[in-house]
Amino acid sequence: MDVTARPAAADCRAVSEILSRVGDKWTIQVVVALRLGALRFNGLKRQVGGISQQMLTRTLKTLERDGMIERTVHPSTPPQVEYRLTPLGHSLSETVRQLADWAAAHTENIWENRLRYDTDHP
Template sequence: MTTLPATNPHSDPSCRAVSELLGRVGDKWTVLVVKQLEEGPRRFNAMKRDIGGISQQMLTRTLKALERDGMVSRTVHPTVPPQVEYALTDLGRSLAVPVMALAAWSFEHLPQIHANRAAYDGELSKAA
């Protein structure tokens, strides 16, 4: 088991780096992009169409961040117009394992969470 250093996370550079990375990989758009690419290489517009609610700018930003971190590869095919395809790298596929587990957990427990929220919100409205 790995233990984390007992230091102030704001003063330890490694903690700040881990915090930044967790912020990125835990972001809802990153999770959805990784889920899409886990199924195989995809083109930009196909991902944009299949990820409900994501803007072109946010998808571009998410893909660039994942490419910068080495989790996504970008391949430009020499066609007219050029076709760009994105795929998970080995590092990205290793990230897909916990991301897919988190997605599966979310889908499995969503009805229970919705019921808990409704019960909690009902209790709040009774107390008010």
């Protein structure tokens, strides 16, 4: 196989779709919130500031469909539902943590560059 060959357009679209989904601000915040353990819906809603109930529900369903989280219903009245990361979700959380570390380490430099650019390009 020629290693210099470009991937098929369908492969690029698939990767792009996945990156778009896992790079979504709500997905990242939910994954970060679940890094330390399982949470119930309202606990997640408190951890992820500013998310609506509808958006949290949609994000959780998408993450469950993609195999990033698992949903467990505990038999009680009313039923208690908790969410936790799967091994796949934990692997994403590590990548997100590395990206956050990079952003924190370079924030000052990026702000300086923005200020310099804005000054030079009024």
